[in-house]
Amino acid sequence: MQLGLEGRTIVVTGGASNIGRATSLTLAKEGANVVIADLDVDQANRVAKESTGPGPIAVCETDVTSLESVQALAAFTAREFGTTFGLANVVGWEDVHKFVDTTPEFWQKVTAINWTGVLNTTYAFLPQMIEAGTGVLLHVASDAGRIGEYKEAVYGGCKAAVINFSKTIAREVGPLGIRSNVVCPGMTMPTSEAEYGALSMHATTTKIGSAISPETLERAKRLYPLRKFGTGQDLANSIAFLLSHEAAGHITGQTLSVSGGYTMI
Template sequence: MNFELGNKSVVVTGGGSNIGRTIVLAFAQEGANITIGDIDEGQACKVAELARARGAGSVQVVKTDTTQLDQVKVLMDQASARHGGIDVLVNNVGWDQLMFFTQTTPDFWDKVIRINYLSVINCTSAALEKMIPAKGGSIVSISSDASRQGEAREAVYGGTKAAVNSFMKSIAKENGRYGIRCNCVCPGVTIPETEDEVGSTSMWAKPLFTPEQLEKVAAALPLKKVGRPRDIANAVLFLSSSAVAGHITGQILSVSGGYSMIG
């Protein structure tokens, strides 16, 4: 299938680790021009080198804290200046620590809300400033099936992801008249395949699950397996492509092995 993403200008936030890394490399294989926005500049630069080797047109790294709107505006300005606009934004930045809500603190709530929700608002706002005059674009936000099902030890995180789902639907309704499509991909448990896939600031820098726990998770899913970053990247490529998904907007797609089944 030809996604027709060659030479498209793509911005991926949190592109240095795990799902974001694999998304960057998937776009690279399509020949896209990629801007990686990541707070871990060193890890992002490693991914940029891999992306160039896999066929990306042009790749740049812009160190970015996506919770800071001024830094996000610089990210989008640099992507637009180097690659002639922004065709695709992937809001991938995310963070959590698994614990029961009664164990969390206001500082924790604030961090989870800022990284998982405020970042999406910041990046979407700055990208729309480029996409609306160009009369087109695709925004894909990485949400979570915790937003659709509710999950113990992910109360605040799941709430932010539910907010992302609603926000993206509203943005889709408001900006469809400009040819801008907005969708979400909801992973379930998605595990890096190698240690090289994560940086020191990633939530996966320390294992979140024991092998025994992962076996139990897989056994509880209809497909009997946990997700891998490539599963999410394939869905992102599809939704990003106007050639194959040009009539899809405002949708929430679960890529979770059947964890949640929403009619």
């Protein structure tokens, strides 16, 4: 199957770490012009250096919670590669707590990164897709946004909002040649320290990674019919597929769980 992404310009927010990293490398492998938009420029540059192409990877320091920063990203991308064809919103962040144990400051952080960030980037990039009469939006949400997950109230609420937002946008811009879809990971672990950055959830929270005992992780795998967690590459494959008009040109407004069967909706 040809994805036809050669020479297409695709922005990957959070493209420096784990799922975003695998997505950036996969899209470059498919020949796309990739812009990694991430707060962590050092890790983003490491990913760009690691890439063997053939598509180029440019790095733009971006804070998706700031519309001004995202507008600067749009201008940078236009200067580097011209019109943006695809926007992959991969940024996300959470820490797990019962809702009653959280604070308004925590809700604000989770909401700014997982929800406002998606509004900002879509707002900044959609007009040029409309003008071009083609384009594709891809948001990474979470199974937590589909089923309501223990200790993930605010994060899950934001991800549910992203899923609903994507459907509305799909209806609004479908007639203009633009698609919008969502991918929902389940547990998706980096396989080495090189695969995630200093600002990654895997480095900054107690949820994932070395903070969880191997026994607990093995128990958690039993909740997955395929008895394994996902990898960044598992997610990158589905993201590249949905970004491709050639492969997924008749798919819009959909939500795809890539989570080993953890949820079946």
